[in-house]
Amino acid sequence: MPSEMKSSIPIEKEIVLVGGGHAHVHVLKRFGMRPLPGVRLTLVADEIETPYSGMLPGLIAGRYTHDEAHIDLWPLATFAGARLIHARATGLDLAGRRVIFADRPPLRFDLLSLDIGSTARANVPGAAEHATPVRPVRKFLRWLGELHANAEARPLKIVVAGGGAGGVELLLSLRHRLSGGPHRHDFTLVTEGEVMSGHNARTTGIFRRILNTRNVRLLERTPVAEVRAGELGTVAGDTQPFDELVWTTGPAPHPWLATTGLELAEGFVSVDRAFRSVSHDFVFAVGDTATVVSDPRPKAGVFAVRAGPPLEANLRRAARGLPPRPFRAQRHFLSLISTDDEHAVASRGPFAAEGDLLWRWKDRIDRRWMRKYQVLPDMAGETKADAPLSPQDPEAMRCAGCGAKIPAGVLARVIERLDPPPSPAVMVGLREGEDAAVLRTTPGALMVQTVDFFRAMVSDPFVFGRIAANHALSDIWAMGADPAAALAIAGLPPGAPDVVEDELFQMLAGAVEALREAGATLAGGHSAEVAETMLGFAVTGSARQERLFRKGAMLAGDRLILTKPLGTGALLAAAMRGRAKGRDMAVALREMQRSSGPAAAVLRSHGARAVTDVTGFGLAGHLAEMIGRSGLAATVELGRLPLLPGALEAMEAGYLSTLHPSNAEAARWIEGAIVAERPPHAALFDPQTAGGLLAAVPPQAAESCLLALRGGPAPGAAIVGEVACTGAHAFIRLE
Template identity: 50%
Template sequence: MRGATGPVVKDVVLVGAGHAHVQVLRRFGMRPLEGVRLTLITRELHTPYSGMLPGLIAGHYAFDEAHIDTGPLARFAAARLYPDEVVGLDLARRHVLCRHRPPVPYDLLSINIGSRPNTGDVPGAEAHAIPVKPIDGFLARFAALKARVLAGRSRHVLLVGGGAGGVELLLSVERRLRRELAAAGGDDAALRFTLVTGIDGLLPRFPGAFRRRFASVLSARRIAVHEGMDVTAVEAGAVVLGEGGTRLAADEILWTTEAAPARWIAETGLAVDARGFLRVDATLRAIGREDVFAAGDTIAFDPASIPRSGVYSVRAGPVLADNIRAALAGGRLRRYRPQRDALSIVGTGEPYAIATRNGITVAGAWVWRWKDRIDRRFMRRFNDLPEMAERAAGPALPLADTEALREIPAIAMRCGGCGAKIGPTVLARVLEALEPAPNPDVLVGLDAPDDAAVVDTGGPRLAVHSVDHFRAIIDDPFRFGMIAANHALGDLYAMGAEPHTALAIATLPYGREAKVEADLAAMMAGANAVLREAACALVGGHTSEGAELALGFAVNGLVARDRMLRKGGLRPGDALVLTKPIGTGALLAGQMRGVARARWVEAAIAQMCVSNRRAAALLAAHGATAMTDVTGFGLLGHLLEMTRASGVDAHLVIERIPVLEGAREMVARRVFSSLQPQNLRLRRAVRELAAAEVLPLYPLLFDPQTAGGLLAGVPADSAESCVAALRAAGYGCAAVIGRVAARSGAIEPVVLRDCGDPLKGLGAVSA
């Protein structure tokens, strides 16, 4: 991990990934401050750039072109990334209060969040209008609106708000909807668009020439403009104008009126203005506070009123970064000096824009190209980051050459989680040399290894024991605790056992007492949430100092004598069912190297936080004959353990194996977990299909998983209902990935043949 090299002395918490904070992260990444740890709490893993949002809506940009990926950026800045929503502050204790996690302590806080639509002042607006802010939510709402238009359910789109953002957005919406409806074979001429600008009129803060040009564009695009009356109410399918109650009907109502601050700001005790915006001084520090800074749409700048525009937030970024650094180091703070007349370039939905500054207005396709260059240059600063010093070159090998896969070198940054396990061949050689003390009560031990040890204590149920421990795979101690607990419990579930008790083994880096306590508390809170949900009592444990954060559990469970499941129970004809997608090892390696997108990593973390408890119960209810959890040795390694113990072959349909989003991209970039080369030694047991279309997924068979899914043999006639039940229970990627066959007797690997099975493209796996 690219974290601090010494003990953490100060915690800086950044709330929101706005235009100013992304610059703070980049600047701290370029010039770290020893002893300072950054934490970014953001609801948006991919923060939209406001300057490119209309172009994204119009269809000029793809999603990733118009968004800053906070994952690699946070990694570059050695910042912890917490995907969550802030709901308040405890200023006395210096805690940030989040919706889904324990409070996050800070020494210095900075707030750079977007505004929300001011729908509260207009009756019915909150219930019946579609707010444009927050932007990340609007993208999903616009997708739903577009679907209604294409389905013929909506024909008239009305937008409330005559500012530059509203005008540019409506022109972009009009272009996109007309083009997509025409492409779908519909009548785009049937669409209607209306702009309601209120008493201030169209673009009130801009020069007359600028306003006239846009009035001409709106007229040419057949967009009706209603000026002079404010919206006084919103109804289902209409807006009401002025005191007279003039009613304008519309199928879709977009809302872009003057912004309002987040509601929780006014409840914190921080100084706010009459409308609830956070008051800051000339240095962007909150009035009356030494430990709180803010920038962007949420502030009221005390020295002078400034527009709530991304242009000003961008300009504030370097000043904010310098002042955070100065506050930490005891230096002098800079004054933020907003530009008096900022350059405004507003698009028209087409590759054509209108610009104004200092009273001069220009327009044309060249202005659009100018704006496009400015926007792309800004985005490159955050999406094309400088190379990290720790980053090592990925293995260079032709993916079609499966023999060469064994040459994958371990990357310089060692993986955590199951990617940090000792390889299966090394482990097997060591265990073979051991001779444990004989004990007749041990039913499953080193002589016949399984997911857990089983001991007969003389009662109606057997005792099941397992232990897991690994260093942190993510920088979020709370969710790391959840993952570690889920991973440890997976061994019990694979044996058919019910968790009973757990002992924790925690390692924490040396640091100030308050910092160690906070990390330990967050980590154990996440773990205990999982253990409590499993009715597994945490009864004790052990803590120690170490180089890296690590956590593990010795878990104990109970299983009825006739309900125990083992790896060795597969029967020819069984279907092989996998409950979770694979690819966590590759994605976490990609995260360490700063090349995996935040949404891919977040989806992987979400899967690791899903318990195997319900899956185990459903598999058992559908007659599972054998079961294991897929962890460090990868899907293939654990399947081989099952086939060897059962004396059978297994035929895999490689293209049916569920794979996490982004894992294919990691394979294409030759990004693999550091355990991958050792797992690849198992390839000799695989007879491979030479079809080119399956080869890109082949390396993922060896990818080590952390808190992976369950792999089970299920009677073929129960497989379909089993998968349906698993998906209904929340395991949306559960799938039948192959079948069990009688042992063929083949020892050496051969090129796969068509097995004549109804499932085509099968790969045979044998001991």
């Protein structure tokens, strides 16, 4: 959700949070509960879900589900009114106060906070090539799925390198996960010092006993000198064979920090006790990313969690021009270390204890902490258990994107009342109802024009620019034309000049990239101050008359092919209330940024006769336009409609676009009584932003066309129906 929807106060300062670590999720939650007027947060995260370190062993063991052990950053950022930039930062321009990326323009900030965690310390020759590091967690969890499949096929020798708490918990969790399979696996723990070093002797003794009773081979004081394929060599000259080697030997800093110009301590950002960089007072860093040079602490999750409240307070103070306040973390803390059987060991200073009750205590602590960031109030004040407002409710949030179009019925009545003078230059105009206007220029050559704009439906301005450009280009592709140039129509709320400048630049940079991919250029435009961010384009293209696609040119027997999955309207409606999953929104945004140009080329090469783009009026509304102009009918197979991940769940929960009720008027074209607000029928009326093309393709070419689409520009394409002769009463029949 764009931050303008949270407050009408002009944005004067930008706080950019790089990384979705434990401290930053606290900052987001607290800013959502108590916004700072004139200050906007932007979260930059290369992963849309943050794993909670305290529940990672349980996730590996299979005791927690993926969702139970992860914080979804999308609804959290929505709640905070923060922009979410789903991208990987690769550097900083501190002089220009900009975050650098590999594949998009730099992003400006006034204040910066780094909470990017750490990477695996693979400082042994061969470890990077032959071992599996625990970090990044996403890649490790993907490897875990592969390991489970391999373990079903044969017995494995599994070695874990690293005898700290993380390595011990991981080994025991892996052992538990694989224990129910058909094979007995061999586990070895290798550590260069004593197991559980850093903890008291009693804790060490407890874990030696536990590992022994689990038949885990423990190799203490055994530094690894080299890793080769299937074998590690020790400093003493011994070798240890393995099928899988997991590397947990401690954290290492992200390499790109060394290029930033920040003062570092062993590669980590040097900060004072207020978490402020000792070299740049507008930069903060916490967690594994930083080292408090005057009061260092271990790289442990407990310190990252406890850094959240003081970091939030100091970011607020810095934004107001006040000096930050120092924070002193405790030197001794309680560690609750889980084993593989709902059993845990408590360790603090010289104290140690173990028992099932300690595991249940740890489980309650972890779940309680996660609930703070997983169960969020709704944007309108409802709780997660409350029913969403109906799209017809006047208090419902108005959708952005193509869900904000004027209803089709209203638009049709306005067009009927207009009486534009005819022009010999206009071949296809207002009354023809095609996707774009067609003008005669030179003999045999045609100019194709269209215009589209809408309010921002996503908080990332660069991604919004790409979506807005692709959406406008879609009409050109649907007419069978080639885009040439575009004029931008941009509106932004008032704010500090630097803020407005960067926002406008980010939007237009995304648009220019999408236009360039389409072979078009940005030729000019107009901008203005408006209440909410908006962007659109007037696009001009060219075509030969014989190559034009027309909506009414389909023939009976043609197969109907849809090139993109449906569901953006429902997902965006759910996302506005913080009810859409981040991983589902990531897929939806990827589809909205996918150009329809290459798909149009495939359709043409397979003889497509009639094409339209499925946008604001939904599949049913746009199909009704096609059959209305052709005088034919159509059959649609509901079970073959491609849907975006999470779209069906959003519809079932009642999250429908505000345009959905007017789109549902197209139900009059459908045979039989249906409930247009309920799945799966609701998908027919869901408004699409930058949706796919709907094409009538000759039956003999349909399957090869589908294979070409799925293997290239449109992996989500599907044959959704067939063109038929007109029935006695119905125009669209559902199967």
